Amino acid sequence: MRRVSDPAVFTGQARVRAGILVTGTEVLTGIIPDRNGPWLSERLRDLGVDAATIQIVGDRPADLRQALGQMAAAGLDLIVTSGGLGPTADDLTAEIVGAFCGREMVLDEALEERIAKIIEHNLHRWPDADREAMRTANRKQAVIPRGATILEPHGTAPGLIVPPADGHDGPTVVVLPGPPRELQPMWEDVLSAREFRRAIADATPFRREIVRLFGLPEAEIAATLRAAAAAGLHLEALEITTCLRRGELEISTRFEPASQSDYDALVAFVAERHPRRLFSQDGSTIDEQVAQLLLQGGETIAVAESCTGGLLAARLTDRPGSSAYMLGGAVVYSNQAKSDLAGVDPKVIETHGAVSVEVARALAEGVRQRFGSSLGVGITGVAGPGGGSAEKPVGLVCFSVAHGRSGDGSTTRTLTRVRELPGQRADVRERSTTVAMHLVRRILSGECD
């Protein structure tokens, strides 16, 4: 995946730049994944604030101090921290940020009272807890930099907005708790805080739009974008990123509201060059589109899978409410199962081999009959790493989708495909489900083959 537009050329530069500082030894050591950094980055960018960096450090005070200092030295306007606001001795973020902003630490007695009430409320779940020790530990959470804006706790830890003290140069620091379930609701309070709005006053909010294509190599979309620039489109006003995801190509574009017409022109250009490849202009995913097509048309679906071994069925049942259209599936790993469960004539397997368009087609038609569904999907292929041959290499997968009326055995239309998919066993299996989803979309949307 790659940034397509040249960042040096892109004219919509955010005028406010932020650093995100995630603290926590468990995050740094990979024991738990960081969910706050990317989440905050997206929220900031929606506001027109560019996250210049996400930095993760452990619970060492020296590392935290150093990271703050380096972000200030890099000229960032805003720093958002997560973590280190708990009641224990190694939760030091508030104190370190206070010193960094030139503010002394003071006990806020009203805040202490509010935290005490929260703790009292929680204590009934822990009847054996030492109440006095807990109150003492939590008093620490009410000691804050003088003059900081308090963000009310969603657990027991309050957040803080700490502007630089008078005569102190440097960024405003937003201090948030580590658990995402506390941090995320607190973000609403950040947005409405005057000190925060003041810190990002120079930012222009961006729009972000996504289009998705299927069946196009990444190199070709790069060529299309070059052609768009050559045709005089104003790509310099757009920040375009392309990304291969689950076998699809995603074009994500960020732009200032004034550049909406430039974006629209780009989408029209892409749509004209790749009409059959562009399947989503409104951000919808293939899974959403297939679900909607099935629901709208009153269709039902059943699948017979060999190499994907249940992944397509799992994907189709991933969404709540999928029982409205998903009748079920057969995982037919053995040849015997292909015949017994999906009604594939053993002679077809003998003649063409288990991995063949003929068997894929027989699976699709057979499973459709078996379940009485309007759609049947058949997948058979070589997921690897073993089992490949010169004629049928690892990655070769055959697909078929059969369509007819529910409860009526006769199939009125069938699409088949053979694809050679790249990657490891897990990649081949996952991409196969994507190919199948697109075949289902194609047959339901009436696009001819």
Added chain:
Amino acid sequence: MRRVSDPAVFTGQARVRAGILVTGTEVLTGIIPDRNGPWLSERLRDLGVDAATIQIVGDRPADLRQALGQMAAAGLDLIVTSGGLGPTADDLTAEIVGAFCGREMVLDEALEERIAKIIEHNLHRWPDADREAMRTANRKQAVIPRGATILEPHGTAPGLIVPPADGHDGPTVVVLPGPPRELQPMWEDVLSAREFRRAIADATPFRREIVRLFGLPEAEIAATLRAAAAAGLHLEALEITTCLRRGELEISTRFEPASQSDYDALVAFVAERHPRRLFSQDGSTIDEQVAQLLLQGGETIAVAESCTGGLLAARLTDRPGSSAYMLGGAVVYSNQAKSDLAGVDPKVIETHGAVSVEVARALAEGVRQRFGSSLGVGITGVAGPGGGSAEKPVGLVCFSVAHGRSGDGSTTRTLTRVRELPGQRADVRERSTTVAMHLVRRILSGECD
């Protein structure tokens, strides 16, 4: 999940400190999650190298340069980068690292030749591609800092180990590609490279061992560890982390080789307190254990899934060679399918409801007969968010495993379970597959119920 031992008390301190620098605007902006930072952090710690920070920056050359400079200024001994090695103009990591290490960029013609071969091999999938343009773009990937160690590509991008040039002070930089499927296999080559071993020569490698338990709350293992400390075990020599993963409890312990006996004593203590819960002492996963038990016993398996919708079949076919024991499965979302494909008597469904131990048992026995396998698994439950009731709430799942001789319809032993699983739809579905795997293990290992 939580760190159990106090990092300030833990005596095994790493003497080599590293920075991890993840590049990519898509990662910085939260479009794709960073999987490399935590992965590299864990690998480094296994080598006794402490990751002091993980920093994510976009594709702006200035930000990348600044991050490298700051890591050097912080006195880090080693920097590992990921991303920015692709063929396009904004893939600039190699060039920036070269300048940072005081080395000029040179074209390595032998490397260019090797990359050309890889591309040639891939081109048959894109017959329409502009070959000359692709080769030109990929020549860029063969331009490397003079004197750098080349790590052979696992995609088309080679990695690099770049020590500081003579007379240049600073850390050695390991430059790796962004896609995890390219980065992870390349790590093996990093480990064996002389320049890398030289850079981390002062580190004391840790051992890391994992034991796994199933069916134990996290709070209870914390109590066990307190009891172990009270019993005089030397936990201060062990860095112990507990983690709930896919419904299992993982205890991961890191220690210097000299503390092996302390670790062994801990495992013996846990095994004595939780004999039925501790299922893995050698790092093996439940998936590995089930695969081995199936293979060793010459067993075959088939599954009938309702709420998991194919996930268990997908999990059982995830491993190469699984066709030796996995015959297939039936995804029986509708009641009709439960009867048609898994032979469940409609009266059983009518009497007990689709989510019931009786139906789970009928599914297990029915699918076993249908496929002629020695083992049959049945799962039926309420994955949510809808469909729950006071009697059968969201998260309630019924399991059954039936065992007998292959090809012989009569079941000789059946295990059934009812569990109320926490979390969202996706959690309930995934944890259900874990419960089922453990039931299969239990019946095959002859552990009584």
